[in-house]
Amino acid sequence: MVKDVYYRPPGTQINLLNGVSFSLPEKSFGLIFGQSGSGKTTLLQLLAGLSKPTSGSIYIQKYSNEGKPNQPPESLVPERVGIVFQFPERYFVADTVLDEITFGWPKQKGGLQLKEQLVLNLQRAFNWVGLNGISLDKDPHSLSGGYKRRLALAIQLAQVPDLLILDEPLAGLDWKARADVVKLLKHLKKELTILVVSHDLKELEDLVDRSWRMEMGGVLTEECLPSTGLV
């Protein structure tokens, strides 16, 4: 949940976000759209903990089994947020799928010691994105466009995030890979809370539970997509 968030980059006089509030229920799919330069990426960066709001709050409200809100709400910690930026494959750094996945994981003397839980999480992430069976020795750069996106997703999903954020997940893919990613997101939506920034409203609208338009000047308003009537 985001409540009354304002953001002015340090050393500047202009608010890029102006009183942004919205809530996304657990295991639902939210979509933010709007003109280029309106502030969508800025908002994602705050949600991922890459910058801090000037004022306002970002938190998670969890509920008990009886459906009562847990008190107090928890802060959304960056380690619990998975974010896949636009064109994630451009930032692949390793020569093998295994090294790409474990890049940045704590290394121990004598090499990488994968904790049992992480291996289980990774296997689950691979299942979720349909990458099970892939050779871990394969060069990630040699994968097809759609499979590169699957790998980028699996890397984030291995941490089992409370919130998965995707910035333009269909950008730069051919029609077949786009359809594959849409199908995959439909499947992931059953397990995860997903927030997407995209201009591809038509292809994603069947998945959307809530949607918002970012207006120029960083003002967010709830909107229904034309064909779903969903707000």
Ligand SMILES: Nc1ncnc2c1ncn2[C@@H]1O[C@H](COP(=O)(O)OP(=O)(O)OP(=O)(O)O)[C@@H](O)[C@H]1O
């Ligand atoms: N650190 C900064 N200092 C000053 N202005 C900034 C800073 N970061 C972004 N901006 C400006 O804030 C505005 C919003 O940028 P942002 O990237 O969030 O927009 P966007 O909606 O994601 O655009 P796009 O759809 O093109 O990705 C833009 O005018 C951008 O130039």
